[in-house]
Amino acid sequence: xxxxxxxxxxxxxxxxxxxxxxxxxxxxxxxxxxxxxxxxxxxxxxxxxxxxxxxxxxxxxxxxxxxxxxxxxxxxxxxxxxxxxxxxxxxxxxxxxxxxxxxxxxxxxxxxxxxxxxxxxxxxxxxxxxxxxxxxxxxxxxxxxxxxxxxxxxxxxxxxxxxxxxxxxxxxxxxxxxxxxxxxxxxxxxxxxxxxxxxxxxxxxxxxxx
Amino acid sequence: xxxxxxxxxxxxxxxxxxxxxxxxxxxxxxxxxxxxxxxxxxxxxxxxxxxxxxxxxxxxxxxxxxxxxxxxxxxxxxxxxxxxxxxxxxxxxxxxxxxxxxxxxxxxxxxxxxxxxxxxxxxxxxxxxxxxxxxxxxxxxxxxxxxxxxxxxxxxxxxxxxxxxxxxxxxxxxxxxxxxxxxxxxxxxxxxxxxxxxxxxxxxxxxxxxxxxxxxxxxxxxxxxxxxxxxxxxxxxxxxxxxxxxxxxxxxxxxxxxxxxxxxxxxxxxxxxxxxxxxxxxxxxxxxxxxxxxxxxxxxxxxxxxxxxxxxxxxxxxxxxxxxxxxxxxxxxxxxxxxxxxxxxxxxxxxxxxxxxxxxxxxxxxxxxxxxxxxxxxxxxxxxxxxxxxxxxxxxxxxx
Numbered sequence: 173x174x175x176x177x178x179x180x181x182x183x184x185x186x187x188x189x190x191x192x193x194x195x196x197x198x199x200x201x202x203x204x205x206x207x208x209x210x211x212x213x214x215x216x217x218x219x220x221x222x223x224x225x226x227x228x229x230x231x232x233x234x235x236x237x238x239x240x241x242x243x244x245x246x247x248x249x250x251x252x253x254x255x256x257x258x259x260x261x262x263x264x265x266x267x268x269x270x271x272x273x274x275x276x277x278x279x280x281x282x283x284x285x286x287x288x289x290x291x292x293x294x295x296x297x298x299x300x301x302x303x304x305x306x307x308x309x310x311x312x313x314x315x316x317x318x319x320x321x322x323x324x325x326x327x328x329x330x331x332x333x334x335x336x337x338x339x340x341x342x343x344x345x346x347x348x349x350x351x352x353x354x355x356x357x358x359x360x361x362x363x364x365x366x367x368x369x370x371x372x373x374x375x376x377x378x379x380x381x382x
Numbered sequence: 383x384x385x386x387x388x389x390x391x392x393x394x395x396x397x398x399x400x401x402x403x404x405x406x407x408x409x410x411x412x413x414x415x416x417x418x419x420x421x422x423x424x425x426x427x428x429x430x431x432x433x434x435x436x437x438x439x440x441x442x443x444x445x446x447x448x449x450x451x452x453x454x455x456x457x458x459x460x461x462x463x464x465x466x467x468x469x470x471x472x473x474x475x476x477x478x479x480x481x482x483x484x485x486x487x488x489x490x491x492x493x494x495x496x497x498x499x500x501x502x503x504x505x506x507x508x509x510x511x512x513x514x515x516x517x518x519x520x521x522x523x524x525x526x527x528x529x530x531x532x533x534x535x536x537x538x539x540x541x542x543x544x545x546x547x548x549x550x551x552x553x554x555x556x557x558x559x560x561x562x563x564x565x566x567x568x569x570x571x572x573x574x575x576x577x578x579x580x581x582x583x584x585x586x587x588x589x590x591x592x593x594x595x596x597x598x599x600x601x602x603x604x605x606x607x608x609x610x611x612x613x614x615x616x617x618x619x620x621x622x623x624x625x626x627x628x629x630x631x632x633x634x635x636x637x638x639x640x641x642x643x644x645x646x647x648x649x650x651x652x653x654x655x656x657x658x659x660x661x662x663x664x665x666x667x668x669x670x671x672x673x674x675x676x677x678x679x680x681x682x683x684x685x686x687x688x689x690x691x692x693x694x695x696x697x698x699x700x701x702x703x704x705x706x707x708x709x710x711x712x713x714x715x716x717x718x719x720x721x722x723x724x725x726x727x728x729x730x731x732x733x734x735x736x737x738x739x740x741x742x743x744x745x746x747x748x749x750x751x752x753x754x755x756x757x758x759x760x761x762x763x764x765x766x767x768x769x770x771x772x773x774x775x776x777x778x779x780x781x782x
Contacts (some may be wrong), residue, residue, distance in 0.1 A: 192728070214728060222751045225734050229702070230758040232766060236721065237734040246722045 191253035197260030201228035289323030343372030425494020426486035430478035443542030449493035498669035511597035539563035543745035570716035584612035610659030622708035622741030
């Protein structure tokens with residue numbers, strides 16, 4: 173059985189069995205592979221890089237090379253049970269447009285993103301006076317693909333302004349509030365909402381149209 | 383094509399075109415137009431070895447001007463190897479260490495398979511325009527008959543570029559239980575008005591040639607001037623503007639020529655096109671050009687939503703659609719249109735566009751990303767249907 177990155181595992185848990193899915197920015201296809209083989213999902217991924225597309229093809233996964241910033245005009249309304257966007261929203265040029273398109277073609281959408289109000293990010297800027305870099309956000313300011321960073325609160329505000337219904341919101345962090353290594357599955361825990369915006373390096377939202 | 387770069391260790395080596403006669407007057411081949419043909423000659427080549435349970439077959443479909451000779455050389459001193467030699471052979475995507483690759487000349491062709499230049503058994507003379515109108519579906523039907531003759535009921539994959547991609551798609555629609563994978567490259571689910579217009583002008587060039595004589599030219603001069611013009615024009619559409627500009631720019635064929643030399647002073651691109659035209663007419667039949675381009679024009683498997691749904695309902699193979707960014711004969715939007723149709727009907731399809739400066743012809747040329755994805759798709763099919771647990775492919779192989 174495939175071992176998933178923790179955030180992908182949490183996303184997989186949100187997807188009901190035998191759903192029709194669209195995985196935007198599917199990368200090497202690990203989540204897609206898991207959903208198809210373990211949860212009976214049908215559907216495909218969208219990926220912009222050749223390496224991602226090629227890896228998906230190697231795994232026998234259906235993948236479409238495309239730029240999600242161009243929209244999803246190839247797909248009909250409600251064509252999918254779930255449209256998934258994992259750690260990619262912050263790299264899109266038009267996040268709101270992408271989310272609107274996801275809500276149009278999907279009955280439900282799942283979005284995960286790095287939380288810019290995470291304490292290490294805050295302290296990074298406060299103490300060093302330089303753009304913060306973390307495990308989730310390792311790039312330098314001049315070569316980062318992440319051009320639309322937001323905090324969990326920002327994201328909640330946007331959902332309210334766009335009349336998007338939040339079905340579930342899952343801040344992710346390691347146990348004890350010290351997120352030493354997200355990749356270590358056994359450390360994962362979910363933290364209380366009151367402190368989520370400070371303690372969670374990553375958040376996952378399950379959304380639908382109001 | 384960089385055939386000279388191909389090292390012998392990656393070539394299928396010397397090959398021979400084989401001939402077989404299928405059907406006969408008593409049991410002719412039915413055609414979509416309602417008429418029938420029989421007997422039908424087919425020229426084909428094979429590369430690699432058929433495995434024990436016959437599960438490693440790949441059928442290649444050639445484009446408008448191709449033939450059965452897809453890989454290797456007929457003679458050691460051949461200047462050129464087969465049309466898809468870049469991709470067929472040990473260590474190449476259509477890896478002959480693993481796959482049994484079959485390539486045949488299309489119905490209506492002029493290189494060993496029955497076409498308008500073949501002898502009409504009723505008259506004892508070449509068919510000419512008495513040859514029945516044929517379709518892409520008829521071409522696939524003849525390939526199916528060839529495979530049946532070879533004792534092969536199911537194939538691992540059918541692959542083709544340009545018109546070959548249309549034939550591959552036709553296979554997925556007409557014989558949905560008999561293939562595991564379908565590879566459609568630089569192709570389209572239907573020709574646009576512009577595509578048809580190019581074909582129409584090509585046909586017109588042939589038909590206005592004084593030697594055309596209603597297609598009944600086999601015993602006298604052939605309409606080579608018309609055919610050459612048709613080819614020259616088509617050839618422009620196979621290359622990108624960028625590729626032509628890099629290759630020729632505004633260079634003159636004879637740098638010493640001056641404007642005073644009038645129409646004898648050639649730009650290099652003119653000379654190149656003239657060469658393309660004049661070499662094409664030595665190996666291609668004008669009537670075949672008419673019939674095949676017409677078959678392409680008519681190809682339209684998804685004319686309306688009802689037909690589309692009905693045709694796609696039984697399709698269950700994996701499809702791979704590939705395009706090239708500088709291809710303007712069948713540009714990427716044509717491939718995306720196909721993928722959109724397939725996705726709307728929940729088919730298992732992948733799509734990738736590749737960067738190339740070579741336009742439509744890119745599918746024949748070496749390109750690392752394209753080669754890698756094509757290879758990965760085929761390797762995965764092999765793992766899942768030949769080497770893997772699935773024995774389904776073997777069930778259809780007859781005992782003969």
